[in-house]
Amino acid sequence: MPSPVLQVKDLNLQLAQRQILRHINFSLSKGRMLGVVGPNGAGKSSLLKLLHGELLPTSGQIWLKNRPLQAHTRRELAQQVAVVVQSPVPVFSLTTEQLLMMGLVPHKRWLDPTTSEDRQHIEQALLKTGLISLRAKTLDSLSGGELQRAFIARALVQNARVLLLDEPTNHLDVHYQHQILNLIKQLGLTIVCCLHDLNLAASYCDDILLLNEGQVCGLGPADQVLQPDLLSAVFRQPCRLIQQPGLTRPIIHFYPAEHGAMHAD
Amino acid sequence: MPIKRSYVWWLAGGALLLTLMMSIRLGSAEIRYIQLWHSIWQQQLDPLIDAIVWQIRLPRIAMAFFAGAGLAVCGALLQNMSRNPLADPYLFGLIAGAGLGATISTILFPDQQLPLAIAAFAGAALAVMLVILVCISHGWQQVQVMLLAGVAVSFMLSAISSFILYFADPFAANRVIFWLMGSLSRSDWQGVAIVAPAVLVLMVLALAFRRQLDAMLLHDESARTLGVPVERIRLLFLLATSAVTAFIVAQCGGIAFVGLMIPHLVRQWFGVTLLPLLLGSALVGGIFLIWVDNLARSLLQQQEIPLGVITSVIGSVFFLILLRRQQG
Numbered sequence: 001m002p003s004p005v006l007q008v009k010d011l012n013l014q015l016a017q018r019q020i021l022r023h024i025n026f027s028l029s030k031g032r033m034l035g036v037v038g039p040n041g042a043g044k045s046s047l048l049k050l051l052h053g054e055l056l057p058t059s060g061q062i063w064l065k066n067r068p069l070q071a072h073t074r075r076e077l078a079q080q081v082a083v084v085v086q087s088p089v090p091v092f093s094l095t096t097e098q099l100l101m102m103g104l105v106p107h108k109r110w111l112d113p114t115t116s117e118d119r120q121h122i123e124q125a126l127l128k129t130g131l132i133s134l135r136a137k138t139l140d141s142l143s144g145g146e147l148q149r150a151f152i153a154r155a156l157v158q159n160a161r162v163l164l165l166d167e168p169t170n171h172l173d174v175h176y177q178h179q180i181l182n183l184i185k186q187l188g189l190t191i192v193c194c195l196h197d198l199n200l201a202a203s204y205c206d207d208i209l210l211l212n213e214g215q216v217c218g219l220g221p222a223d224q225v226l227q228p229d230l231l232s233a234v235f236r237q238p239c240r241l242i243q244q245p246g247l248t249r250p251i252i253h254f255y256p257a258e259h260g261a262m263h264a265d
Numbered sequence: 266m267p268i269k270r271s272y273v274w275w276l277a278g279g280a281l282l283l284t285l286m287m288s289i290r291l292g293s294a295e296i297r298y299i300q301l302w303h304s305i306w307q308q309q310l311d312p313l314i315d316a317i318v319w320q321i322r323l324p325r326i327a328m329a330f331f332a333g334a335g336l337a338v339c340g341a342l343l344q345n346m347s348r349n350p351l352a353d354p355y356l357f358g359l360i361a362g363a364g365l366g367a368t369i370s371t372i373l374f375p376d377q378q379l380p381l382a383i384a385a386f387a388g389a390a391l392a393v394m395l396v397i398l399v400c401i402s403h404g405w406q407q408v409q410v411m412l413l414a415g416v417a418v419s420f421m422l423s424a425i426s427s428f429i430l431y432f433a434d435p436f437a438a439n440r441v442i443f444w445l446m447g448s449l450s451r452s453d454w455q456g457v458a459i460v461a462p463a464v465l466v467l468m469v470l471a472l473a474f475r476r477q478l479d480a481m482l483l484h485d486e487s488a489r490t491l492g493v494p495v496e497r498i499r500l501l502f503l504l505a506t507s508a509v510t511a512f513i514v515a516q517c518g519g520i521a522f523v524g525l526m527i528p529h530l531v532r533q534w535f536g537v538t539l540l541p542l543l544l545g546s547a548l549v550g551g552i553f554l555i556w557v558d559n560l561a562r563s564l565l566q567q568q569e570i571p572l573g574v575i576t577s578v579i580g581s582v583f584f585l586i587l588l589r590r591q592q593g
Contacts, residue, residue: 052490053489054489054490073492074489074492074493074494077492078491078492079492081490083490085484085486085487085490090348090483090484091349092345092537093537094537098537098538099483101476101479101538102476102491104476105477105480105492106491111473
């Protein structure tokens with residue numbers, strides 16, 4: 001059994017007298033994709049912020065490979081962990097390629113020039129994310145899906161082993177949601193991804209971490225964690241699984257309380 | 266990318282050369298190019314022409330170039346790191362601080378040049394210290410805090426200056442007001458020897474941090490995830506740009522709009538990332554201020570117009586045109 005790439009031990013976070021996260025434990029081995037799900041305010045984003053050092057835990061530890069996260073400098077951390085966050089479109093119109101160039105930052109010092117190797121690296125990332133024809137376009141002219149792919153491409157240039165994503169499918173239509181998650185899945189990185197859509201999470205993630213009010217309510221493969229009773233309680237909305245012949249996994253369906261009550265069996 | 270737009274660089278380089286050649290002939294004494302040539306390369310043929318070229322015109326042109334370049338570079342850096350296209354040294358209280366220094370010095374040591382420059386520098390430094398103090402007490406969380414602190418300090422220091430000037434004699438008030446409007450008539454090699462290295466050091470520093478500064482163009486958190494120490498870099502460049510602006514203001518007085526207007530043009534011609542922006546701002550800013558100074562000394566006979574008046578006129582027209590274009 002290889003040592004996990006990411007390990008979280010008894011993590012607690014308190015912000016302004018409020019307990020945001022309590023006793024979080026999980027570990028993630030190389031190449032696995034963990035989906036973090038839960039209602040609004042469950043602590044999903046805060047957990048992600050802890051994982052890239054934007055927030056410091058009140059207690060508990062995060063280990064990257066065999067080294068605690070706090071022992072890394074900001075630069076070392078950026079070489080290990082890439083983050084795709086919701087970002088506003090910049091004031092000054094940057095191009096896709098200039099956004100990707102940012103991915104080189106953790107690997108460059110002082111006056112280090114951009115080498116032909118770096119350019120190839122950027123070329124590769126553009127190819128992998130299907131952005132090669134949009135390289136000279138400014139970010140404000142990209143669609144939501146293209147912009148999201150551009151940020152993922154930047155993370156590729158960053159060449160990190162762990163990729164963190166906060167709601168990468170937000171504001172995207174169905175086609176782009178699947179396109180983005182497919183893309184992420186193919187990268188072969190160790191991934192932690194916050195998702196709102198439970199069906200998407202179930203289809204793409206190897207493991208699911210269900211959070212509610214800062215606590216872990218379930219951790220494991222999707223079909224074990226995403227049970228209707230648990231989900232009904234956590235999301236405070238009646239829930240059932242719909243089995244369909246021809247589908248590999250059941251559809252998670254939340255239904256209106258009164259209407260559903262009549263049909264629930 | 267600079268490669269694609271290489272012709273812009275050739276244009277700017279050519280413009281600089283042309284500007285230098287034309288500006289050096291401009292002045293009340295008529296000097297022909299052949300005389301200039303002798304004066305620059307052989308010297309000591311005609312002591313009068315040598316003196317005019319070496320002691321009056323060249324230092325003034327050099328000062329105009331480096332002051333213009335410096336103000337434009339400071340503006341570009343402040344705008345990029347605050348992600349606000351309207352940021353410039355004025356916004357951070359530098360000119361108000363320098364004005365206060367000049368006011369106090371004019372009252373304590375009337376008719377002396379050196380204390381005025383030193384006091385102006387000290388005043389600008391005081392303004393920045395106040396801005397930084399406010400920012401630190403608010404934890405450097407937001408760019409807006411930085412901008413608001415600058416505006417607040419600016420108004421406070423201006424109010425103190427006005428209060429002092431109100432009770433001072435009218436000559437002191439005149440002197441301070443003329444000084445604040447900016448002039449290059451006092452330029453000498455000593456001044457250039459202070460301003461030029463300051464501008465060059467700032468540029469090298471910015472080039473060394475160009476990737477980090479570019480990464481900050483999006484969003485602070487996004488830059489931090491790339492390993493950029495955002496707060497420290499912002500503090501470093503706030504201090505560095507303040508020092509350079511203070512050096513320039515202490516030598517030339519207040520010259521408005523250069524730091525605001527030039528980077529705006531350069532972004533469209535050269536690019537938004539730091540390398541083309543910085544080099545372009547230095548070139549265009551330098552050329553611009555040489556021409557402003559040429560206008561200042563040739564528009565009216567027997568009298569110079571303050572630089573700040575000309576830059577403000579050009580600046581306001583520029584922004585009105587910009588406004589029309591954006592609406593249309």
